[in-house]
Amino acid sequence: MKIRTLDRAAMEAAELRQAQLTKPSGALGELERLAIRLAGMQGRVCPQVERVAITVFAADHGVTVEGVSAFPAEVTAQMVLNFLNGGAAISLLARHLRARLEVVDVGVAAELPARPGLVSAKVAPGTANLARAPAMTPEQLADALAVGRAAAERAVADGCELFIGGEMGIGNTTAATALICALTGGDPHALTGAGTGVDDATRARKAEVIARALALHGAALANPSEALRRVGGLEIAALAEAFLACGEAGVPVLVDGVIASAAALAACRMVPELSDWLLWGHRSQEPAQQAVFEALGARPLLDLDMRLGEGSGAAVAVPIVQAACRLHGEMATFAEAGVSDAH
């Protein structure tokens, strides 16, 4: 499948419409540009994003044995249950957005009970330690990609107008930062952040672990798919392929924080046309995400010092995207309202 091309005619019609709305030209700033891009994605002059799908991929990381996280690895499984019980940030954000929320176990170490809203698609009980071996075998990578694609296809089949990919995985800022360093040539000491909130000594160790992984995997990291396999994660691979499936199906993606951004960057390195389909929810506190923004020329909608993951930053940004569409679609034109245009 190929990434869909944007509908330029719809974008031109949307731009013309923007110029006729009862406001000074350009006065809605980024909201105007958003509405025009979404018109191109949805192939209609007045786009809408009322039906939002949030898919949270959960997986564990072998690299946690290196002591890179403030939380014990069992929190991955505990948080999956919290998502399903409605008590996590993403649960209630989804509830208030009336969004479809699906949680996919693509590689949680613990066995999880069958539960409504949980898709069991465990590829492996977590990755291998990326500082000592490839995180995934080629088969595991292929399986994780397939899990992501199937999840996106379910969301698309359900009629979603905007897709958010969230994640849960203790240790995954280490994998995401390693992947971003591999794909951008960034320095791990500069791009490693505090993750869930490690102290300075742990952050330095985390950067060292990433540097060691980059040295271990070496030239193989030049290939984006190999980089994803060697220093990524099962949920990161699933996210990357879910985003590609959205681009193929013509569904806009609202990217969340550093983990989702790492997956989006890997996907764009595999298929550059995907970038047309990506909107960026927020600037997180993780420095590696900034390297993704720079690599892709991206501008996030929000900048609120968030660093939670789960898809939460993107979910908080959804009302901004909805406001852009509603303003574009519902405002009166100068002619309709009998308002004089500029001199």
Add this chain to the structure above:
Amino acid sequence: MKIRTLDRAAMEAAELRQAQLTKPSGALGELERLAIRLAGMQGRVCPQVERVAITVFAADHGVTVEGVSAFPAEVTAQMVLNFLNGGAAISLLARHLRARLEVVDVGVAAELPARPGLVSAKVAPGTANLARAPAMTPEQLADALAVGRAAAERAVADGCELFIGGEMGIGNTTAATALICALTGGDPHALTGAGTGVDDATRARKAEVIARALALHGAALANPSEALRRVGGLEIAALAEAFLACGEAGVPVLVDGVIASAAALAACRMVPELSDWLLWGHRSQEPAQQAVFEALGARPLLDLDMRLGEGSGAAVAVPIVQAACRLHGEMATFAEAGVSDAH
């Protein structure tokens, strides 16, 4: 009346609650700080801002004879009708927020027909040209303040949990910029923006007009109330007093763009304690607003290149404030969810 003091006990309890929610400490960034501040304003551990009131004050400006705007002055009245007919940006944003929307004619030059949702409280048919005389007489200033206070009191009586003051007035970025220069000592050539979208020559003329006004009124501008009277506007005065009335009643204010920011700064110069009650919706493209942020140490929630006014930027930011409250009030604690806390 006095500005209410924040409830420190509620803020401490809210901070304790934040530390127990199932997320890394601090991971919701600005949303955590917002929830804690709102707890202090509302005097309850779990604040909520579901009931939003938007009051748009409309007035004309004598300074438009200097050719400072891209739009003719009659647009003020035309846009008031557009607000009431539901076609303006603020109309549909209010509709989607299920907010109370009231439009107050505090000084529109044209006679407006009686209409539901329109409060007729015309103090004068616009201000005098601030570049040649004080914009208002002392009586007009007092009347405009009273109109603002009464409007805020209606919103408070209606049970609003968050107040947004919007405005409409062709020429009012000139008045707002002059007022901000007067109150901060800023240079009009640096702080004058494009308003509704004037060209460079008009912007230069606008800065000259402001510089002339500052020279004309001179030392009298050192008094914030006199600055408001001499270089402000009827809607700016109404906004300033509405904000003060909110602070006295204990209702948080979400400040909009450069006009509302100028009013908020004037109000804070009159009663510094008001700043506790102000949240800042967005960073507009008008440079003078930045001078207000610096003067008050304010950080806006959004930065989307908007410059429309009407209260629109604040209205777009409301879901961020609501998300902060909902996350704070509805997330599970570590104990409730059986999730392990950090090491």
